Amino acid sequence: MNRIQVAVLVQMIAEELLPWYDRHARELPWRLSPRQKRSNPDLLFADPYRVWLSEIMLQQTTVATVKGYYEKFLMAWPSIHDLASEELDNILSAWAGLGYYARARNLHKCAKVVAEELGGIFPDTEEGLLKLPGVGPYTAAAIAAISFDRPTTVVDGNVERVIARYYALEDPLPGVKPQMKECAQKQTPNERAGDYAQAMMDLGATICTPRSPGCVICPIQTDCLGRKSGIAEDLPKKAPKKEKPTRRAYAYLFLSEERGALLRRRPEKGLLGGMTEVPTGNWIVQGNAEREPGLDQLSQWTELDGIVKHTFTHFHFEITVLTAKVSRDHDEVAKAVQGKWAHKSDFAALALPTVMKKILHHADYI
DNA sequence: AACTCGTGGTC
């Protein structure tokens, strides 16, 4: 066996992946385009503020969904200082609809730490980044690689899928994660760390997809054990998921010709923390929804036909909507539910999550 | 370690 054949047998993923990336990299708003790199050779790595912002938004969220939010945020808050000095409620409002609202709370918290304690400069190491609120193992590695050229091992859902297939790892997630990380670590190149990380994720997003992977056009098909053994599409295996229970509740929509709708702020932590809601009764875990006497007594209620259905990460939610006309004592009612009246023309400035918009829509109010 | 935490697209 000569040396060339040996070299082929131990080929690194990066050797085939980076040339593919140079030809097929998607242009994304937070990514330096080849044109930018050519016209400004000093601009080797993307601005950490922009990379951080995009990576937080991209957690468990598709590129298509993130694009619009990213551009809106960058327009409203061009720098870490702009974001740090903004009020949380305005950030939550801009985040509304994107989901996982703890990300927005931590985004604000992190901006304050960087702006006020670190002089506006992001840490340039994986270890330093990992200490920031909302920045976990994936995000720390990604920012370190993309913005600071650190040869970190970036492992997200895409990389897990690519690695599971490439090495034909048949043990189920999440138990196999450490082994995946180990395999990914062996493949991490010292050069072009950011490009390699993004190339792996692009590969997973466009070719090594969960269903019907494009093995025939894959740049790393040659040494892929999953493809060779014909099990690529079935990997990675996952532990069976728990069934989602259904919770049910009544929503109490107070409406006023003069004052609009009565809305309130949810508790700071937990589900939809800090977001705006239509007042609801208890969210009953099993069985039918229950009326809330404290809310019932405040007005004369009409039950609307049909129900609003919404699925959260770990439960289904079914809401029966009640409406009531309020024509006097507006402030007393608002005080009783600890809410505020808002005209529908002002809804755009509120932090209304999707489930609450569904309720308002069902009542034909928006 | 296992659970919590959103939403929109896709098949």
Added chain:
DNA sequence: TGACCAAGAGT
């Protein structure tokens, strides 16, 4: 229609 899935982190 419903289950699955997506550039995960915090507790």
